[in-house]
Amino acid sequence: MRSIDSRRGVLAGIFGATLALTACGGPSESAASSASSAVRISAGVDDCGKGWASPHGGRQTFELHNTTVAGEEVHLENAATGALYLDVESLGADARQQATVTLGNGTYRFVCLPSDGEAALGAKVTITGSKDVAGATPPLKPVTRNELIPALKSYQTWVRGRLPVLQTQVQQLETDLKAGDLASARASWLAAHQTYETLGAAYGAFGDLDGAINGLPAPGKTARQDHHLEGFHRIEALLYGGAPASDITPYASRLVRSVSDLRSAFVSGRVDPVDIGLRSHEILENALEFELTGRTDAGSHTALATVDANLTGTREALEPLRTILAERYPDLAATERALDTSQHLIRTFQGADGEWTPLSALTRSQREKVNAQIDATLELLAPVAAICDPRRTS
Amino acid sequence: MRRDPEVTGVSRRNLLGGAAAGAVAVAAGSTLLPRSASAATDTASHQYAFEGVHQRGILTPAQAQASYVALDVTASSKAELVDLFRTITSTARSLTKGGTPPDTGLATPPSDSGVLGPVVPSDGLTITTSVGASLFDDRFGLADRKPARLRRMEDFPNDDLDRAVCDGDLLLQICGHHQDTTLHALREITRATRGAMQVRWRRDGFHSPPRPAGSSRNLMGFRDGTANPSTADASLMNQLVWTRSGGDEPDWVDGGSYHVVRQIRMLVEFWDRISIREQENIFGRRRDSGAPLTGSKEHDVPDYAADPSGEVIQMDAHIRLANPHTAHAKKQQILRRGYNYDGGTDANGNLDMGLIFTCFNADLERQFVAIQKRLADEPLVDYVSPFGGGYFFALPGVRDHQDWLGRRLLT
Numbered sequence: 001m002r003s004i005d006s007r008r009g010v011l012a013g014i015f016g017a018t019l020a021l022t023a024c025g026g027p028s029e030s031a032a033s034s035a036s037s038a039v040r041i042s043a044g045v046d047d048c049g050k051g052w053a054s055p056h057g058g059r060q061t062f063e064l065h066n067t068t069v070a071g072e073e074v075h076l077e078n079a080a081t082g083a084l085y086l087d088v089e090s091l092g093a094d095a096r097q098q099a100t101v102t103l104g105n106g107t108y109r110f111v112c113l114p115s116d117g118e119a120a121l122g123a124k125v126t127i128t129g130s131k132d133v134a135g136a137t138p139p140l141k142p143v144t145r146n147e148l149i150p151a152l153k154s155y156q157t158w159v160r161g162r163l164p165v166l167q168t169q170v171q172q173l174e175t176d177l178k179a180g181d182l183a184s185a186r187a188s189w190l191a192a193h194q195t196y197e198t199l200g201a202a203y204g205a206f207g208d209l210d211g212a213i214n215g216l217p218a219p220g221k222t223a224r225q226d227h228h229l230e231g232f233h234r235i236e237a238l239l240y241g242g243a244p245a246s247d248i249t250p251y252a253s254r255l256v257r258s259v260s261d262l263r264s265a266f267v268s269g270r271v272d273p274v275d276i277g278l279r280s281h282e283i284l285e286n287a288l289e290f291e292l293t294g295r296t297d298a299g300s301h302t303a304l305a306t307v308d309a310n311l312t313g314t315r316e317a318l319e320p321l322r323t324i325l326a327e328r329y330p331d332l333a334a335t336e337r338a339l340d341t342s343q344h345l346i347r348t349f350q351g352a353d354g355e356w357t358p359l360s361a362l363t364r365s366q367r368e369k370v371n372a373q374i375d376a377t378l379e380l381l382a383p384v385a386a387i388c389d390p391r392r393t394s
Numbered sequence: 395m396r397r398d399p400e401v402t403g404v405s406r407r408n409l410l411g412g413a414a415a416g417a418v419a420v421a422a423g424s425t426l427l428p429r430s431a432s433a434a435t436d437t438a439s440h441q442y443a444f445e446g447v448h449q450r451g452i453l454t455p456a457q458a459q460a461s462y463v464a465l466d467v468t469a470s471s472k473a474e475l476v477d478l479f480r481t482i483t484s485t486a487r488s489l490t491k492g493g494t495p496p497d498t499g500l501a502t503p504p505s506d507s508g509v510l511g512p513v514v515p516s517d518g519l520t521i522t523t524s525v526g527a528s529l530f531d532d533r534f535g536l537a538d539r540k541p542a543r544l545r546r547m548e549d550f551p552n553d554d555l556d557r558a559v560c561d562g563d564l565l566l567q568i569c570g571h572h573q574d575t576t577l578h579a580l581r582e583i584t585r586a587t588r589g590a591m592q593v594r595w596r597r598d599g600f601h602s603p604p605r606p607a608g609s610s611r612n613l614m615g616f617r618d619g620t621a622n623p624s625t626a627d628a629s630l631m632n633q634l635v636w637t638r639s640g641g642d643e644p645d646w647v648d649g650g651s652y653h654v655v656r657q658i659r660m661l662v663e664f665w666d667r668i669s670i671r672e673q674e675n676i677f678g679r680r681r682d683s684g685a686p687l688t689g690s691k692e693h694d695v696p697d698y699a700a701d702p703s704g705e706v707i708q709m710d711a712h713i714r715l716a717n718p719h720t721a722h723a724k725k726q727q728i729l730r731r732g733y734n735y736d737g738g739t740d741a742n743g744n745l746d747m748g749l750i751f752t753c754f755n756a757d758l759e760r761q762f763v764a765i766q767k768r769l770a771d772e773p774l775v776d777y778v779s780p781f782g783g784g785y786f787f788a789l790p791g792v793r794d795h796q797d798w799l800g801r802r803l804l805t
Contacts, residue, residue, distance in 0.1 A: 059494075087500055100512075102497055138499040328501060365466065368592040372468035376589025383502045 038063040038098055041110060043074045043091065049110030049122020057130020059102040064110075066091045072114045073392060075142075079107040079124045083139035087391060104133040113392050142391040143324055148273035151320035155276055156266075158316055159199055163263045166195045170259050173235070174252040180245045185252075189239055190302055193232050197309035200279045200317055209265060212258040216296060223298035230254050233298045240299030277388025280317040281381035283310050288374055294359050301358035304349045307374070311343045314381070321388060328387050335380040342377050345370060438515035440571065444490045446791040447649045448636065449799075451522030452731070452754050453625040456601040456610070457569040460733045461576040462655060462750055463596040464526070464562030464784060468589065472534045476804050478590040482523055482566075483798040485586045489579045492516035507585075509578040517575040521583070522567040523799050524653040524786035529563040539803055541787045542642040543652060543758035550766055552775040559595040559657065559782035567653070567752070573598065595782060597657055599733025599750040608684055608692045612734055613660050613747050614777070616677050617684035619730040620692055621717055635729050637756045637787075646802035649790035652758040654728075657735070657782035660748040665777045676773045678711030686713065695719065715768045728753040728761045748778070758785060 039060060042050040044067035052062075064074050070093055076086035085101050085108070110122035169192035176185035193214075201210045216233060217226035223237035230251055238248045287310040290296045291303045318325075318335070325332045349357040349366075362370065442450045469475045492514045495506035506514065530540035549555050566583065570576045576598070584593065602610045609617040623630050632638075637652065639645045665673070674680055674687065684692035687707045688700065698719055701707055707714050717723050730753045737746035755761035789799050 059497075084500055100497065135496050137497045138501065140500040368466050368594075369468050372589050372592050375592075379585070379588045386503060387501050 037061065040065060042067050043072065043110065043112045044068050045112060045114060045117065045120045048112035048120040049125070052110070052122075052125050055108075055125045055127050057104050057127050057133045059100065059135070061098050061100045062086075063096050063098050064088055064091060065096045066093055068112075068114055069093050070115055072112055075111040075113070075391075076101060076108060077111055078139055079109045081139070081141070082393065083141045084391070085137050085139055087142075101137045102133060102135050103127055103130075104136045105130050119392065119394050140387065141328055142393055143328070143388050144393055145273050145390040147324060148276060148388065148390055151324060152271060152273050152276050154320035155279075155317060156271060160266060162195060162199060163259070163266060166192060166199075167256070167259050167263065169195055170252070170256050174249065174256050177245045177249040177252050182239065182245055185245065185248070186239055186300070189232070189235060190300065190305060193236075193302070194305055194309040196232065197306045198313040198316065200283050200313045205275065205279065205282075206262065206265075209258060209262045213255065213262065216290075217298075231258065233296065236300050237298040240301075273390050274388075276317060276321065277385040280314060280321065280384045280388075281378060283313045283317065284374065284378055284381060286310070288371075288378065292359070292371060292374060297359070301360070302356050303359045304346055304370075305356045308343060308346045308350070311339060311346065315339055318381075318384065321384065325384065325387060329383060331380055331383070335377070335384070338373075338377040338380050342373050345373050438517050439492075440518040441492065441516035442490060442518065442520050444487045444792060445794055445797070447793070448651075448791045449522045449788055450490075450520035451567050451569050452635065452651055452653075452729070452788060453631065454520050454569070456731055456733070457518045457520070457571050458601050459570055459573040459576050460599045460601070460750070461566075461568040461580050461596065462599065462733075462752075463566045463568070463580060464594045465564045465566070465591040466594050467529060467533075467563040467591050469591070472804070474590060475534050478587055479800040479804065480798045481587050481590070482583060483792060485583050486521040486523070486579075486799075487792070487795075489514065489582060490516060490519045490521060492519075507578060507581050509574055509581065514578070515575070518569075518571040519575055519579055520567075520569045521579060522569075522653070522788055524565040524567070524788040525800070525803075526562050526564065526784055526786050528561060536803070539644050539646065541637065541644065541647050541650070541652070544785060544787050547654075547656075547783060547785045550780070551770040553780045556781050559597075561784040562594040562786075564591065565653065565655065565784070565786040567655075573600075597735055597737075597750055597782070599735045601733055612732075612749050613662060614665055614673070615681050616673075616679060617692060618732055618749070620679075620684055621713070621727075622730055623727050625729070631729075633725070633756065634727050634761070635754050635756055647787070647790065651754040651756065651788045652762070653786040653788040654751070654753045654755070654758070654762050655783040655786065656751040656780050658749045658751050659737075659746060659779040659781055661744070661777050661779065662747060663744050668777075675708055676712060676777075678707040678713040687711075710772050712769070712772055712774050715772055716765055726761050726764050728755045728765065751780075751783070754788065 037060075039053075040051045040063045042048070043064045047067060062076070066072055066074075072091055074086070074088045074091055075084050076099075077084050085103065086099050088097055088099050091097055105127050107124050107126045109124045112120045112122065114120075169188060173185055173188040173192055176182075176188050196214060199206075201214060204210065206213070211231075213231045214233065215229060215231050217223045217229050221229075223229055223233045224241050226234070232255070235248055235251045235255065238251070287307045291306045291310070294303055296306070297303050315336075318339075322332070329335075349362070351357070359367070442454060444450070467475060467478065469478050494513050495504075498505045510517075525544075527540065527544045527546050530536045530544070546561055547555075566580070568576045568579050568583075570579070580596075584591075602612075605611050609620045612618040623634055625631060635651050637643060637647045637650050639648050670681060678696065679686055683690075685694055686696035688697040689695070696707055696713060696719060698707070698714065703709075704711075704714075717727065730751070732752045733750045735748055735750050737748075740746050753762055790802065792799055
């Protein structure tokens with residue numbers, strides 16, 4: 001720290017600047033001015049979009065007022081293409097909400113979508129004389145539920161096709177254990193677990209059955225200590241922790257039943273179209289949070305095998321969305337390349353004998369490289385869920 | 395972008411020294427180091443010009459908060475490394491300026507974390523980017539571009555370095571008037587550069603207000619940095635802080651500075667159990683006033699001529715070893731810019747707190763290393779434990795809106 005005297009010297013030298021500075025507006029002023037300049041828009045059924053007088057290009061804030069008696073959703077769309085600039089969801093009765101957007105020349109309109117009724121279209125508003133607006137809000141062609149349904153069906157068909165494979169693999173695990181063949185049981189465990197990890201069960205997608213099949217030990221306990229734990233990780237702890245085959249067999253039999261239950265549930269269960277977009281980034285988010293930190297490892301040291309399976313699962317979730325994304329996501333090709341690069345990198349840690357390198361055996365720079373690659377892939381996947389969030393258009 | 399032409403204009407006129415530009419912000423708050431909650435609105439618009447001969451955060455008066463983040467580059471080619479430095483530059487430029495983050499529409503998550511609200515204030519933010527010796531290994535073909543004195547920080551005799559929290563290809567020293575500002579900057583920079591670098595270690599620090607006046611106190615209760623050279627003295631800064639090309643230094647280093655960071659745990663429970671007399675003898679200064687034991691006020695110069703055998707300031711007192719005030723020692727002076735840290739508790743319930751020792755110097759060997767060697771086995775070492783940090787080189791400043799950090803190193 002400098003001496004007091006030298007500080008005084010510096011301060012005296014720029015005194016003029018001090019005056020200029022203190023005269024400037026602070027952030028509170030600018031906030032106030034943006035509030036007062038907000039264009040008040042009525043967003044009712046009969047008066048949707050009313051209030052947009054003297055339209056102009058550039059950055060602007062609207063204050064949307066829901067004048068109906070129920071919740072609604074309000075869009076600002078391109079009147080020619082239907083592409084959206086704003087989508088204010090869950091606007092309560094009589095609530096006001098500000099939304100900021102930057103617009104160039106074009107014809108726009110508000111669309112008000114009451115939760116219990118049909119869309120009301122606002123009057124068309126044309127902005128002219130604002131060529132080359134900097135930082136204009138990019139429009140999004142909305143994705144509807146109906147558009148997502150074929151993608152969802154295609155994904156579900158793939159998952160449904162994998163469940164019999166999974167069932168065969170867990171049955172093989174049970175057979176190996178009944179035969180007392182621990183080496184084969186370990187190979188069967190890994191094959192079955194990798195298959196399950198491709199299915200996109202991340203963050204509760206399979207509900208309670210995921211807990212029975214692939215649950216983690218209770219906080220403060222290991223998979224070996226937690227006697228309430230069942231499924232892959234309980235079996236892993238026993239299989240790689242020196243337990244006799246006869247102690248493990250009952251857990252394998254239960255796993256076979258749980259997988260069978262999953263098959264039944266999957267046939268009858270309905271999946272929300274919103275899930276497919278979420279799935280395509282959550283599988284890998286889950287891998288980063290639980291696998292690449294080593295948290296799920298119960299002794300097999302196969303976290304990287306799991307990540308490999310998660311990458312396969314991510315591609316399978318993304319695949320049926322390609323048509324939807326092709327015209328909406330400029331980085332789709334980059335995203336697919338990142339998935340390829342990630343999988344290639346992860347597979348460099350599998351030896352010719354099929355053995356996976358334990359996470360803990362990676363050098364610091366190898367681990368940084370893996371984390372960086374998965375991180376970068378996740379950034380690219382993040383817009384997929386935003387784009388594929390189903391939106392109403394009528 | 396909300397931007398204040400006056401601030402930028404004044405700062406640009408003061409490009410000759412970060413100190414003057416730095417003082418703009420300080421003066422505007424009419425308090426030397428604004429840090430209280432009520433100061434938030436006063437400091438929000440404080441803006442340090444991003445461009446200049448030198449980077450900010452070196453001569454800039456210490457802001458209240460700092461985030462130190464060492465990173466390893468994971469980019470796999472020289473071209474990707476160039477992209478990384480360009481991205482750090484553009485992100486740091488917009489963060490330090492403040493303004494409204496871009497609207498990326500409905501097709502993406504929000505472009506900004508929103509931690510600082512819809513309009514990002516400058517809040518005295520400075521982002522100082524430095525490079526470590528490991529960046530000059532065989533990955534990017536930079537071996538012959540390495541600053542001559544830059545190397546992996548050695549273990550000094552009393553160190554207990556954990557290499558997991560040492561070194562790094564890059565160091566970002568992010569300082570601002572509030573912690574939300576520094577953490578926001580950290581999040582936005584790591585997001586913008588995702589995939590090209592990974593955090594290796596990090597440590598947040600705070601700069602204590604004057605208690606009641608004078609230099610800021612460290613967590614041993616003593617004032618820190620009293621003997622710093624004056625940052626207002628440009629020719630002194632040229633001698634002591636700014637590295638020059640020529641000799642064995644490569645051609646790109648002008649305006650940069652060797653940046654030393656050492657994470658030093660203070661064993662505060664032990665320290666609090668020793669007498670004030672012992673504490674003051676260890677440092678050679680009075681705890682309350684900061685005065686050398688030979689003097690009366692903080693900035694009195696220690697009078698070793700009148701105390702040749704250490705009757706007053708013992709021969710191995712910290713200040714006497716660090717700066718014996720000889721003609722030779724004048725050239726060894728460093729510019730200290732440390733922050734206190736609070737790291738929670740350790741396994742036996744002792745408080746983990748200490749100092750993020752930080753200094754800038756023109757010549758690492760002639761200055762920091764020479765001083766540090768003299769300090770070996772000083773009595774203070776029983777009460778502190780250096781465990782992390784590293785040697786870095788703060789890149790020269792970004793000259794104009796076309797320029798980017800590391801351009802002269804990489805092109």
